[in-house]
Amino acid sequence: MTTIAIVAGGPAKQIPNFGCFKDKIDKWIGADRGALTIIKEGITPTLAIGDFDSLNEKELKIVKNHAEEIEIFPIEKNETDLELAIFKAIEQQPTDLYLFGVTGGRLDHGMASIQLLYRLKEKEINGIIVDENNLMELRFPGTYNVYQDSYYPNISFLPFSNQVIGISLHGFYYKLVNKNIFWGSTLCISNKLLLEKGTFSFREGILLVIKSRDVLI
Secondary structure, eight states: OOEEEEEOOOOGGGSOOSTTTGGGOSEEEEETTHHHHHHHTTOOOSEEEEOOTTSOHHHHHHHHHHOSOEEEOOSSOSSOHHHHHHHHHHHTOOSEEEEESSSSSOHHHHHHHHHHHHHHHHTTOEEEEEOSSEEEEEEOSEEEEEEOOSSSOEEEEEESSSEEEEEEEESBSSOEEEEEEETTOOTTSSBOBSSSEEEEEESBSOEEEEEEOOOOO
């Protein structure tokens, strides 16, 4: 069982502190500027990959000196730097793949990153998108435990497919039993756990589970 983290070049203010994730992650991959972000956190990237067009000469030298391995691609290519990193991670067949620095900037990039969770799930890899205010996972039908998280206390359930059939929530402030939700539904937005652990289940569809915290102004 291997857990890999990919750090991409999203806005620095949206990348959370890696401290609480270090013990969970076996290997770190930096996509383009994400490699420099990893190094600045005192972590050695297992792999740095991309065209590195966002780094100046001095920054690229730092990456070359600290990464265990580096792969440099031309700027004109079919895949994004993030996709290249994901392909490399998939080759290692991780059980969990954390994605940092993939949200908070351009909306098209953020939406594409969320859709990548489906591609990972098809390969039986649990993808987890993490930023300063959100933690996102995709779930197929089944029953799941969910635990209290003081950093991301709010929990929302959004249909990733056109509809999600038979969703039930137990141990939550807003309990739900055998309901159906559809695109555009707000029925399962902004819930909270009553105790340390709760459960959710559903029979059909694909569910996007988002843990979040309110943005502090």
